[in-house]
Amino acid sequence: MKKTNWITDSVANTNLLMFITVFLLCISGLIALYSASLHVEAPFFKKVIGKQMLWMIIGLLAILIVFFVQRKLLFDGAFILYWIGIALIIAPYFVGNSVAGANRWIVLGPFHFQPSEFMKIIVIIGIARYLSKNDLVISDFKSLIIPLLLALLPMAIVLKQPDLGTSMIYIILIFPMLIWAGARFYHLFIIAAPVISILTAFNFYSFFIWVLCLIVILYFSKEKIWLAIVLFILNLSLGFVTPVLWNRLEPYQQNRILTLFNVEADPQGSSYQVIQSQIAVGSGGLFGKGIGNGTQTHLKFLPEQHTDFIFSVVGEEYGFIGVVSVLLLFLILTVILISVAFRLRDRFSSLVVIGVTSVLFFHAVINVAMTIGLMPVTGLPLPFLSYGGSFIITCFLMIGLVFNLSVDRHR
Amino acid sequence: MYYSQNNVTLERRNLLILIGLTLFVILIARLYQLQIVQYNRFAGIAEANRIRVISREAPRGIIFDRNGNIIADNKSQYNVNLIPFEAGQNENVYSILSEILKIPEREIRQRVRKNWRGQFLPARVAGDIDFDTLTELEERRLELPGVLFSLEPIRSFPSGANLSQVLGYLREVGKEELRVIKDYGYRPGDLIGWKGVEHEYESVLRGKQGYSFVQVNVFGQEVGEVRNKRSVEPKFGNDLYLTIDLGLQQYAEELLNGKKGVIVAMDALNGEILSLISKPDYSPNLFSGIVRSDVWNRLRDDPDKPLYNRVTQGTYSPGSTFKMVAALASLEENILDPKTRFRCRGSYKLGRRDFKCWKLGGHGRMNLYDAIVNSCNVYFYSLIRKMDIDIWAEYARKFRFGELTNIDMYGESLGLVPDKAFMDEKYGVGGWTEGNKLNLVIGQGDLLVTPIQMVRFAGTLATNGKLSVPHLGLKYFDRDNDRFHYFAQSTGDSIDDISASSWEFIRKAMYDVVNSRTGTGRAAKVRGLDVYGKTGTAQNPHGDSHSWFIGFAKKNEQVIAMAVLVEHGGSGGGEASVIASKMFRYYQKELVPQQFTSRGANRN
Incomplete structure (x- = not known):
């Protein structure tokens, strides 16, 4: 109250640092896109780099608009917004415009936009809104059920589109938010345990190790003994039943599930993309091949080089130095966002910022892990670098939201 | 307060930062592994990815005849x-x-x-x-x-001659073969010589593929040259010179047009084959590239077997052309005095069977010399009665019948010289009679010869027992050293244990076969050229008799040996002798003035 200027110095510094980081990430993305479209004969604004710059300008406008949205409006309208979002991600099924067999797009004239991208923000706001209820007892397991459902519903819809990457983001973002809100780790463990049981069930040793961990954790949790026993039996039987059920599936059904992990796979086989991407990154060496010299990129061995595999372009042309710089920028951004969230006074704003942090962070980690062969290809773009209108605008919106919430005008 | 308080603890904040940091460290570790540790490996793969090696086929060497005329070229x-x-x-x-x-x-x-x-x-x-x-x-x-x-x-193939059996053809190298020869630089889809000289002299004729390097994109489209990688020019194969005389070959092919049969002409002194024809044949142009499967099937299924090399693979009864073997055996082993006469009444009675002479009325009284000139069967029936079959077989083997001539051609048949052991094996001891011997001596029965054996037989008779190895490869031009290499030919054996007088006796008789008024081969007579020969009429179960003529001609220290076979051509004194005379006449007119030298004529 003592200052007339509602922007404090420290907040201004943090925000400046955030914008600089984002700016640098965008620049590295544009350089990579410039290189990738070097040999494309087209007018500048028809090339991906030109179009990406247009999207970024639109993104900047979005930041401005979001900046002036009242926090109260977001807080009160969170659930209404949520249901509008659900309606939008269902819409592509009914509008019936499927591009390459995927119901992801809503087509408005010349614009295709992907509501599932914007839905990420909406899910964050919805969950943050629920977790900042005044009468919420976060230590109660029942309090976690609604946030889970808020994430599972859009996840199920988007999974059906099919878009495994995006649907995974919906469910992953909930964990940091729950941790932030003060949920008990034991409860988080209960939520995560069945998934791990199913995934480890296909290999005896991995399942064996997992069961040992389960026993140790349950023993030291000092929870009610009957709950521990129920959980143990539940997970154990899940582990035993899963392979049996899997084997009873028809091969085409198995394939349907397996292809889920390779939604973007090309006809040459899923490993092709990853192999070519690893070759691109690996052949970059310490300093890279230099701008426009990436043979993997320019001879088109590298697939999806504007979108999901933009990181490989950086790896090939700027080498280890280049990719580590990009990763450091993401790390700096993550730390900035976490400290912004930590500093904020009200829980709602803080949780929204943490939600945004998780989305950007997991996008970056999963995308990079995928391009260097640490994870199966799921089709997640790299924030601020990958080409894509809906996605770049969503990223900018999220930054705008953080900017809005971090300058506390209500103090 | 309207909003609930943010009550997150420092521990939880640090936990999230720690998780984030850990994941980034894992990513950086992996990137370190890819870009620093395994850099060489991936750099190599990326290089191989972008560079395509384009092989540039090397033309095979050109095939010339002995005089430097082009037989097989490249286009x-x-x-x-x-x-x-x-x-x-x-x-x-x-x-x-x-x-x-x-x-x-x-x-x-x-x-x-x-x-x-x-x-x-x-x-x-x-x-x-x-x-x-x-x-x-x-x-x-x-x-x-x-x-x-x-x-x-x-x-x-710019010349008019087919030379199909001589040349062989090219075909794509097979999977099985490839396993064996891939060390020599063959790859799937390469052409390799098959049969004939294309096969025999593959290593001479085959060029060395050149390479050029181009940068390609993922679609295999060429997008430019590769710097720092020099292309390698294809290396031509070496030119091959054959012993064939293209003119004689072409003439001989015309003579046999529409017939089934064989003409082989050879320099009796060194085994150089001047012409080699097996009809029916096919146009080599059918095989200029990769043969079309319908063409191939048609050739393969043709009942006249144009792909079959009758000269080296065909086995025939030699008929009366083989009588000289028994004659020489008789002279050398003193079985009969050559002056001894038998009366030929047109047939010879053995037990209850009549063995016919070709002349129904009979030749009258015949000695060995007359019997060769007139090709009297009855004389030879009487002769073989007094001769052990193994002696006859031994003399046949002196001429290397029943053995490979080792001509430089793919797939040669052995033929067959029956002896006592063979007959006992085939018919059982006592299961064969003197009658079988009677058939053998006139070149029928189990005896089988190939035309290439017969032309050498004629050459051996002309040269007092020289057993030269028939061959088609003369020399090649070594591009690396810019000079000719002659193929080392084994000088061949000779038959040393037959006296000069016996050779002379047989030769005189063969001279009269052609040049006397009663000789069976008088149709082969050529004015101004000393032609020696022997006719044969080989009965066979498939129809008319095969018509044989073997012989040789001498002029200016040169000896040309000849074997002519016309399948189902009737008597040897007919078609085969007529063709032989035309061949000798051509030789007299076209080849002798040129003084065809062994080692061929050099080409500039």
């Missing part, structure tokens, strides 16, 4: 290839291609499948397209993504 052929992936991107490629090449679309797809090497690798859809088609394809290139041309050297 260029345009092939149309198609990259399946690229062509698959555009619906119309196949239909446009079908329209231009005038091949049904279905056929094109079938060929792509047949020649499939991979999605991004070109598969051949048409070979040897003409210039108009090439122009049209070039004009519509933009409509035809993924359609490429390749230039490939193929054989051309």
